[in-house]
Amino acid sequence: MSKPTHLSEADLTAFGQALDQIRDDVMSDLGERDARYILRVLRTQRASEVAGRALLFAGLLPPAWLAGTSLLALSKILENMEIGHNVMHGQWDWMNDPALDSATYEWDNTCPSAQWKHSHNYVHHTFTNIVDLDRDLGYTLLRVSEDQAWEPRFLAQPGIALLLAAFFQWGVALHDLEFERLGRDKSWKDMRAQAGQILAKVRGQLLKDYLLFPTLAGPLFAPVLAGNLSANFTRNIWSFLIIFCGHFTDEVEMYDRAEATDESRGQWYLRQLLGSSNLTGSVPFHVLSGHLSYQIEHHLFPDMPSHRYREIAPRVQALCAEYGINYNTGSLARQAGGVARRILRMSLPGRRRRRVTNTAADFAEAA
């Protein structure tokens, strides 16, 4: 395995302090420039939604349909990734703008914000990549770590992964129900209350995308419906891809409970870092990914305004180099390949032979 074994406690403390310094530098510098950025994204998203829906009303012409659907998909991707996800992390709370308030923001997704903040912000970001605690590890559907016991159902997981990609927002919506806890420490009553919130959210989206807008289009009911379906579908595939590339690539590390108890700040940072993987690409690509292409930086500092990840990434990477820690990054194609390999490999029983690298000797050799 490539969890570093060459770092002393003092190294980890210094490493943690260096990261704290990066965080402080950015957080004390937030202001006008950041506000301008997110407001611009917000405007772009709303404008592309309005334009997309308007074009779809001219949807009999194939180019208009295509342009309308693309703009709507763009708007949904921006809204879920760069706006919704990051707003709900509290990244923009400092602006005191009610439209960007983590407490009240509701994203365009079938998952209610309140439940997302629990399953994602709390469970996933606290217990990142700890098998049995982080429910995002395979979303209780897939086996993504050799530390998860194999069951015959996992033979079907390549197919299940594809289905999950297509219906990703629905998977996300059901995620916080935590079916597996039912009858143990979760009551049917709690479950019903949560299901009620999900239904309200689902009703809102179905009504808007699949009934009201198509109906308003009159004779163009079918193309508008198809456009909305395609936009939601595109957003699903895209977010699935970005999120899976952020945590289930080849080199990403998984942890067991014992490894992650009583962590120091430095160890916590280290787990977040080794449990995440980045994607390289252009600025528009990063924006469309909600800067989750900087998954490492996001996991280190989940409440830092996203566009700053781009700025601090070189500092984080240099720090990793200095301490001999693997900084997992690569192109979308490379990382997606790694994800596919992992999903396929884990569908079969047996344990992977772990590489042993990044020991003190490796580090000395590399240096």
Add this chain to the structure above:
Amino acid sequence: MNPIVKRMLGSSLARALAHPSSVDDYLALIDDRLSLAEPRGRVVHAVRQTPDSVTLAIEPNSNWRGHHAGQHVLVGLTLDGARHSRCFSIASAPDEPLIEITVKRNGAGRVSNYLVDQAQRGQLLYLSPAEGDFCPRSQAPAKALLLSAGSGITPVMSVLRTWLSHGASTDIVFLHYARAPVDMIYADELEALAAEHARLQSITVFTGAGGARLDAAALDAQVPDLAERETWLCGPAGFMDTAETLIAARSSAPLHREQFAASRRASAHGQGAVQFLKSDIAASGEHGSLLEIAEDAGLSPPYGCRMGICHACKCHIAEGTVRDLRTDRVRQVRDTDLQLCIHAAAGDVAIDF
């Protein structure tokens, strides 16, 4: 906004089409001032009457529900990317189309200082509905004393303008304490009004450089018939306390004190224990809002308006049962950000602070 357009945009169809965002989110594409429910306004005049103050005339949008004399408004603006708000008394009379406020420079007050230095025509301001009930009724009594100090003159001015604009024949003594002539806002207007209305007597006392203070002798000399007058009072806390004692000893007529809504809100009651996780402090949730409980426990969470508008006091609640002090609604929350100033404990609450 045209009322018909507004009705259409406020319909449940429009809301369903905007789901899960609000119609306002889309209106913002056109103009920041557009909103279906939020009062907002733009500055139409900024007049600097004294070197360290500015009087702003604000044209509100159609969501402004008007105000009563002596009420105040929370004014918000964006500074360095973040929205900040502060309360100001409204000086205009209720039936005037523009809202007038006067802002004085104030040591570390970013909002005030910004407005004094930079406010100009066109500036967008976020507003709250008018709050406070300094002057609950608009008819004037037969005889009144309007007593103010410093920037406390603004709400009192609003009371005066209201009465005069209604043609009231009240016998009014307007007694104002200012530091020096350059500090005095509304000096010209008061002088003009006094010249025009025989029953209005305007007295200004300058307190700077060894000038007079409010005391028993001065009050007896300036307002000999105090016992017959109802009083409207506004100024710094020390001034108001002194005035209240002096007046109570001389008159049993009603006395109206200008105070902001937050300090006037009946003190909140709660139950349960409040746990501050990061500072590892436990406190009883019985008395006060969560903000007050935190402060009583020696913590200093950020706050602004203390009345639920500015969101400065928002803290992350890990888990708990809280009561919204505005609606009395009790709800269970987990992993949510809440405004501490408008929530009380309604059971155990764990706060990340």
